[in-house]
Amino acid sequence: MAMALSLGEGGGSRLRRQLESGGFAAAEYVKQLSQQSDGDRDLQEHRQRIQALSEETAQSLKRNVYQNYRQFIETAREISYLESEMYQLSHILTEQKGIMEAITQALLLQADRDDPALGARRAAAADPFLPLSAKEAAASEEGRQRTLTTLLEKVEGCRDLLPESPGKYLVYNGDLLEYDADHMAQIQRVHAFLMNDCLLVATALPNRRGAYRYDALYPLDGLAVVNVKDNPPMKDMFKLLMFPESRIFQAENAKIKKEWLEVLEETKRNRALSEKRRLEQEALPQPAPTPPESTNPFEEDEEEDEEPPAEEEMVDLSLEWIQELPEDLDVCIAQRDFEGAVDLLDKLNEYLGDKPVSQPVKELRAKVDERVRQLTDVLVFELSPDRSLRGGPRATRRAVSQLIRLGQSTKACELFLKNRAAAVRTAIRQLRIEGATLLYIHKLCHVFFTSLLETAKEFETDFAGNNGCYSAFVVWARSSMRMFVDAFSKQVFDSKESLSTAAECVKVAKEHCKQLSEIGLDLTFIIHALLVKDIKGALQSYKDIIIEATKHRNSEEMWRRMNLMTPEALGKLREEMRSCGVGNFDQYTGDDCWVNLSYTVVAFTKQTMAFLEEALKLYFPELHMVLLESLVEIILVAVQHVDYSLRCEQDPEKKAFIRQNASFLYETVLPVVEKRFEEGVGKPAKQLQDLRNASRLMRINPESTTSVV
Helix, strand or coil: CHHHHHHHHHHHHHHHHHHHCCCCCHHHHHHHHHHHCCCHHHHHHHHHHHHHHHHHHHHHHHHHHHHHHHHHHHHHHHHHHHHHHHHHHHHHHHHHHHHHHHHHHHHHHHHHHHCHHHHHHHHHCCCCCCCHHHHHCCCCHHHHHHHHHHHHCCEECCCCCCCCCCCCCEEEEEEEEEECCCCCCEEEEEEEEEECCEEEEEEECCCCCCCEEEEEEEEHHHCEEEEECCECCECCEEEEEECCEEEEEECCCHHHHHHHHHHHHHHHHHHHHHHHHHHHHHHCCCCCCCCCCCCCCCHHHHHHHCCCCCCCCCCCCCCHHHHCHHHHHHHHHHCCCHHHHHHHHHHHHHHCCCCCCCHHHHHHHHHHHHHHHHHHHHHHHHHCCCCCCCCCHHHHHHHHHHHHHCCCHHHHHHHHHHHHHHHHHHHHHCCCCCCCHHHHHHHHHHHHHHHHHHHHHHHHHHCCCCHHHHHHHHHHHHHHHHHHHHHHHHHHCCCCCCHHHHHHHHHHHHHHHHHHHHHCCCCHHHHHHHHHHHHHHHHHHHHHHHHHHHHHHHHCCCCCEEECCCHHHHHHHHHHHHHCCCCCHHHHECCCCEEEEEHHHHHHHHHHHHHHHHHHHHCCHHHHHHHHHHHHHHHHHHHHHHHHHHHHCCCHHHHHHHHHHHHHHHHHHHHHHHHHHHHHHCCCCHHHHHHHHCCHHHHHCCCCCCCCC
């Protein structure tokens, strides 16, 4: 066997080499093989060897593909690591460049203080990208402001948004083309004005040359500039990032694009340096000014009476974490670290809680408030119904809790409830409408009331300390219940289901509604109020059906005894009457499966009791009179027919039989209806008692022509 195996392996190797050879011809190979084979068996064995070789080759290919795939993944991971390291290296080099330029700027400023004339000459040629008029007036603050005022007069709608201040001046301006960030389609032509603390973007007016309309204003503190790599025909572009939006602009040529990038970075750097220097100067203790000598002889007495004013406490804002707070907030918002952002805000509020409100504190508050608005917008978007509704109510806890910490409890409550309403609506729409109505109602009630219960528990957890929000939840629960009832009624009542099916469906809804009582929420009265109209319509519709059926049977009444033919049928009728509450039915049965009652009276009894049982399942106080009036109308149809037949019948034997049916109707059926109604409702029905008492006249004087009404 070992020899055969080795021969097989050797033959397989030769066969593989033969098939892999460059000059292999399949037709010649098959022809030669057919000539050399001794019979069918040799061909079958050779076929098996080729098949085994094919499977081995396929397995080898799979292994090679898998190995190459793993190497590709590892290579991609290494490239990602390398890209991250290159980005970090670029960031470090940029920071080093900024530090070196800051040191150079500080040395130049120190030299300017030592030699004002040299500083004035340097300021005149400080920025090669300034407009010519600004270069000529660079040594003069008034010249800069005059240039800014002249240019801004051409921009409509920015006078109130950009108030003049002594330190504001124009740095650079020029025309740009704006492109859509997603589709890279040209949007409009704009003119950008770069000031030393902000960037103004204005759109060109079509019919006025050199005139513009205000579009947007971006503070340099929250502005980031990104170079866009040229990808013809899209070239000479750069991107401005202002959280949460971004805009792409195209310069006229590469030189102007380079000028824009350099002047934006330089202006941002100068702005940061001046802001830092101003905060450091304000943090230093200021010596009290020496008051001028007064020649008023009475001033000494006044000064003795006046108490010296309390010195304003200086707030130390030079701490590193305070200086970096706006940037740290931007990072937290970008990384979706909402808890970290709110923790930083709480830390700042705690630090400034007992400090006086000075001008530097107001400016810091303004910067922080802008970040708070951005954080609030992001949290609001997290709770919007446009986001994914998966995960249930707990998925919203993170955003809700942070909004509450930011003092936005009312907005958090509103957004949470809107989110849950959309989730409930989506869950109901996704339910498949089954053929069996009761099965669909079971699913509908399970989905809706489970969602309502989970929402209530999550609401109680998130808003435990905000009692004012609970009224909003009750209003939301009512509107959600209305949405549920719309779907419920459309399937149960609009489709004209039987009264028994409708009763079972309403019973299921009530049972699920009682689950909410475990959290102290009782919505039973709401579901009653919303269903009362549909249930009234169902009761009246079924009442009309019974009345029509009874009238039809009355028209064909022959006043004959029932013959059920078999003992089984008689036993079944006894069981049906017992379930209807008629316990003395045996006294109306005779020999050989005969029943001493009319078919009309028996059918009326079963139909009336079935109607009463189903109606009691639907009963609540608002339906009391509707149910009672329906019962009276149904009973009157049978009573009036028996009364009329008794007065009109001339045959003594039939008259006795009619009197026996009347006795069963008044003395057995009506008391059972009255008793069952009282048990189901909890109080007796005077109308039913009056109807039964009115029958005494007929029993005492059967020849009377008075009819029961």
